[in-house]
Amino acid sequence: MKKVLITGANGQVGNEFTARLRKDLGKDNVIATDIKIKPDSANATEGIFEELDVTDVKRFRELAHKYKVDAIIHLASLLSVSSEKDPVFAWSLNTGSIINGLEIAKELKAQFFFPSSVAAYGVDAQPRFNTPQDTFMHPITIYGASKYAGEMLANYYHWNHGVDARSVRFGRLVSYKVRPGQGATDYAVAIYFDAIEKGSYECYLRPDTMLDFMYVDDAVDQVLKFLNTDEKKLTHRNGFNVTTFYATPEDIAASIKKFIPDFKITYKLDPVRQAIADSWPQHMDDSWARKEWGLDPKIGLDQMTEIILTNLRIKLKNEGAK
Ligand SMILES: NC(=O)c1ccc[n+]([C@@H]2O[C@H](COP(=O)([O-])OP(=O)(O)OC[C@H]3O[C@@H](n4cnc5c(N)ncnc54)[C@H](O)[C@@H]3O)[C@@H](O)[C@H]2O)c1
Incomplete structure (x- = not known):
């Protein structure tokens, strides 16, 4: 990873990734984006920041091509409670933006990462403690369904289009x-x-x-370790449980x-x-x-x-x- 575009950079997780990657890669190699700029925030003042609504695939594509990124860290999504209030919107934002990002990653031969969630599991996943990586999923929330669909989309783009698409399932950060x-x-x-x-x-x-649970600094460290792992070492690639x-x-x-x-x-x-x-x-x-x-x-x-x-x-x- 040399030049990265981050979506949802103003969020809880996005703030941390942006700061850390600006340190690791240099501030000109991190394109922080979110639906709205917060003009006084460190995100906006300490490096490149672009407004991007991830459902706008044209703008998403233009930015990724303009900066010639070799990685997309896709964090923008609607979270669990908000998703239940408007499931149609949640599905189109959460899964639509993943497929937009994967298409762009395919064009640029870029690495693609998105955070899946423990919500990808539903009540059929057994046992409830030490729940295995590969088991019945059957999420009962639209948020969880969109996360699991994202894992499937990422696998699909890997197997059929060679995209280096990876994800982890976080518990609470x-x-x-x-x-x-x-x-x-x-x-x-x-x-x-x-x-x-x-x-x-x-x-x-x-x-x-x-x-x-995971403290967010640990989460950023561990995801960067994961993204820097040679893909030949991976048997799974989407939906790694991490806690x-x-x-x-x-x-x-x-x-x-x-x-x-x-x-x-x-x-x-x-x-x-x-x-x-x-x-x-x-x-x-x-x-x-x-x-x-x-x-x-x-x-x-x-x-x-x-x-x-x-x-x-x-x-x-x-x-x-x-
Ligand atoms: N925080 C957690 O505990 C946790 C756990 C598991 C997975 N995740 C996933 O990590 C990612 C980031 O979570 P978070 O806690 O930082 O969420 P957050 O709500 O704090 O941040 C999400 C960001 O996405 C932006 N956004 C929303 N709609 C957008 C759009 N249409 N276009 C562009 N940006 C848009 C928001 O403005 C916000 O800054 C999400 O995908 C979430 O599902 C988070």
Whole structure:
């Protein structure tokens, strides 16, 4: 990867990829894009930024060809809760933009990556703990169906058109730089903001809802390791399960209490988000990623909590000072 176009660069994950790749490849070799520019953001001021609606294949193609990119990191998508509110739009945005990106990758002989999700699994995936890489998928959400369809499209473009298309299934990624959005598990970001701002958090999932997590810096590191792996070493290529640790809201609250002893968590269930989270495995088996390309994330729950609380305090203080 020498020159990359990133879509959805203003999002939680996109911000991290953009900053990291500008460091690794040089700022002129990273074309950050999103549907709207945020003129004051580091994305817009510290390197190349272009407005791109990924459903506009003409503009997508023009930008990729103009900058002659050799990789596309495609992050733009509608997340799980928003997708359920408008399934037709979610399907056309999420799957339509993947096929747009794959077509362009084919033309440019570029590498293509998109993040799939634990949501690609549904309730038929067994066992619920250590769920295998290859099993019945049957996602029950439109978001999950679009992610699984994306994996199939990426395989199709690889086998039939030679595109070096790769993806991983993330559980919940946790960061502190962007406020939580509309995912079914955004509590895992919101809880840290509220811990600092209010000293308490009202959680919309049951205390025992177990899911997979990864700190976002680890996620970026691991994806770059994956994308730099010689493709001859890969048996799978789409939908690698990747995770660092599994935890419940109770576990995350207990971890926060180690740093903020007075922190309190209460629960008021949101049945929609609970049903979505319950349809996902509690923990995915990621042994194929470990075997095939050396997945080796480092940051566990308490270390992540410490990093987030330390940095988020500084960020909120700076924002308050503005
Ligand atoms: N955050 C997680 O825990 C997680 C887990 C698994 C998979 N993923 C996947 O990672 C990717 C990034 O997730 P995120 O958490 O950063 O999401 P996010 O919602 O924070 O960011 C998505 C970005 O896409 C942009 N976008 C939306 N519609 C667009 C369009 N039509 N054209 C161009 N840009 C558009 C938004 O403006 C936003 O900046 C998504 O594909 C998501 O499904 C995320």
